[in-house]
Amino acid sequence: MNAAISGVTGYAGMQLYALLQEHPEIETINVYQHDLEDAIPLIELNPRLHLTSPQLAYPYDSQAIMDDNDLIFFATPAGVTSELADPYLAADFPVIDLSGDFRLKDPIEYQKWYKKTPADQAALSAAYYGLTDIYENPGARYVANPGCYATATLLGLAPAVMCDLIEPDSIVVDAKSGLSGAGKALTQSAHFSQANENLQVYKANQHKHIPEILAELKKWNPKVKQLQFMTTLVPIDRGIMSTIYAKVKPGVTSNTVLAHYHDLYKDNPFIEVTGETLPDIKAVLGTNDCKIGLVLNPTTGYLMIVSVIDNMLKGAAGQAVQNMNQLFNFPVTTGLALTPVAF
Ligand SMILES: NC(=O)C1=CN([C@@H]2O[C@H](COP(=O)(O)OP(=O)(O)OC[C@H]3O[C@@H](n4cnc5c(N)ncnc54)[C@H](OP(=O)(O)O)[C@@H]3O)[C@@H](O)[C@H]2O)C=CC1
Numbered sequence: 001m002n003a004a005i006s007g008v009t010g011y012a013g014m015q016l017y018a019l020l021q022e023h024p025e026i027e028t029i030n031v032y033q034h035d036l037e038d039a040i041p042l043i044e045l046n047p048r049l050h051l052t053s054p055q056l057a058y059p060y061d062s063q064a065i066m067d068d069n070d071l072i073f074f075a076t077p078a079g080v081t082s083e084l085a086d087p088y089l090a091a092d093f094p095v096i097d098l099s100g101d102f103r104l105k106d107p108i109e110y111q112k113w114y115k116k117t118p119a120d121q122a123a124l125s126a127a128y129y130g131l132t133d134i135y136e137n138p139g140a141r142y143v144a145n146p147g148c149y150a151t152a153t154l155l156g157l158a159p160a161v162m163c164d165l166i167e168p169d170s171i172v173v174d175a176k177s178g179l180s181g182a183g184k185a186l187t188q189s190a191h192f193s194q195a196n197e198n199l200q201v202y203k204a205n206q207h208k209h210i211p212e213i214l215a216e217l218k219k220w221n222p223k224v225k226q227l228q229f230m231t232t233l234v235p236i237d238r239g240i241m242s243t244i245y246a247k248v249k250p251g252v253t254s255n256t257v258l259a260h261y262h263d264l265y266k267d268n269p270f271i272e273v274t275g276e277t278l279p280d281i282k283a284v285l286g287t288n289d290c291k292i293g294l295v296l297n298p299t300t301g302y303l304m305i306v307s308v309i310d311n312m313l314k315g316a317a318g319q320a321v322q323n324m325n326q327l328f329n330f331p332v333t334t335g336l337a338l339t340p341v342a343f
């Protein structure tokens with residue numbers, strides 16, 4: 001089948017292109033770029049792509065995209081698909097949207113956290129939040145691919161929250177990301193001399209993944225009302241570590257916790273529960289995996305959960321391909337059997 005990509009000059013779009021090149025169900029990847037007036041050689045648009053044969057990049061045109069492809073991936077910034085989604089929604093054409101535009105169901109919440117104009121309520125309601133390791137797509141054709149921090153944090157918390165193992169008002173998340181999470185645009189905090197050998201806490205209590213995470217936690221356990229969530233930029237290229245602390249309920253032991261984590265993820269080929277052997281970021285780099293370690297402190301009663309992912313894969317392009325596999329009923333690991341980069 002044929003897949004379209006919008007945003008191939010960005011970090012997530014490039015990663016997605018590389019994954020789709022290796023995907024056995026994808027015949028052709030067609031690239032559509034927002035600022036083109038005429039078709040140009042794709043290699044001119046993005047010289048970093050490894051092309052196996054010469055190919056063109058086309059001006060963005062929703063009708064041409066739907067005529068020539070079976071789905072489209074948007075790897076574009078927030079604020080783009082809220083304006084471009086209508087023709088696809090009207091035609092029930094499959095979309096996998098890597099941006100945050102369709103993750104929140106409430107347009108007022110979107111406006112508050114993203115400071116942008118939301119898509120309309122009906123469009124938001126039609127979208128499915130594609131946290132593929134937890135949910136099965138009920139048949140929705142518009143998939144909102146989750147955010148990178150949200151993915152690491154939600155996968156780390158799911159068994160504890162779903163099985164009521166922790167005090168619902170005690171969740172504290174300390175999440176760290178490499179610089180590729182911020183995309184390709186250079187910012188003050190991303191300058192080499194500012195980022196290198198430095199740690200930068202940012203968006204204190206204002207990160208747009210707070211409402212995204214909270215919405216899912218509330219679905220799993222309505223007793224969860226709030227979330228303390230903090231993000232830090234660390235001087236690595238890629239990878240996220242979400243370190244989560246929460247007080248366990250009386251009577252909950254390490255064995256109870258481990259049993260629930262193993263049970264929820266036992267059939268999942270991408271998630272490994274590593275128990276008290278805590279995972280590090282390099283253990284998942286270059287893969288679509290999430291590794292989750294767990295340590296319960298019997299003195300304080302706090303459970304520490306360490307969840308690691310590669311932000312470009314499980315946090316973006318990998319999960320997007322996993323969503324495509326789910327949408328088209330391909331085996332879940334198709335095109336995603338990746339080996340970690342060792343060093
Ligand atoms: N990086 C990550 O780890 C993750 C990213 N995401 C999300 O994926 C999306 C892409 O992120 P990322 O690759 O990091 O971002 P980049 O900034 O690296 O790339 C953005 C891409 O979108 C294109 N673009 C910019 N403005 C527009 C526009 N108005 N209309 C259409 N296309 C446009 C850019 O083209 P041009 O070259 O012309 O600027 C570029 O191809 C974002 O929504 C991001 O939030 C989600 C999870 C993780």
Ligand SMILES: CC(=O)N[C@@H](CCC(=O)OP(=O)(O)O)C(=O)O
Pocket residue numbers: 098099100146147148149177178179180181182183208231233315
């Ligand atoms: C390091 C860094 O800046 N990371 C980005 C998150 C990237 C991501 O997943 O985000 P979207 O919700 O934008 O798709 C941030 O904190 O905003």
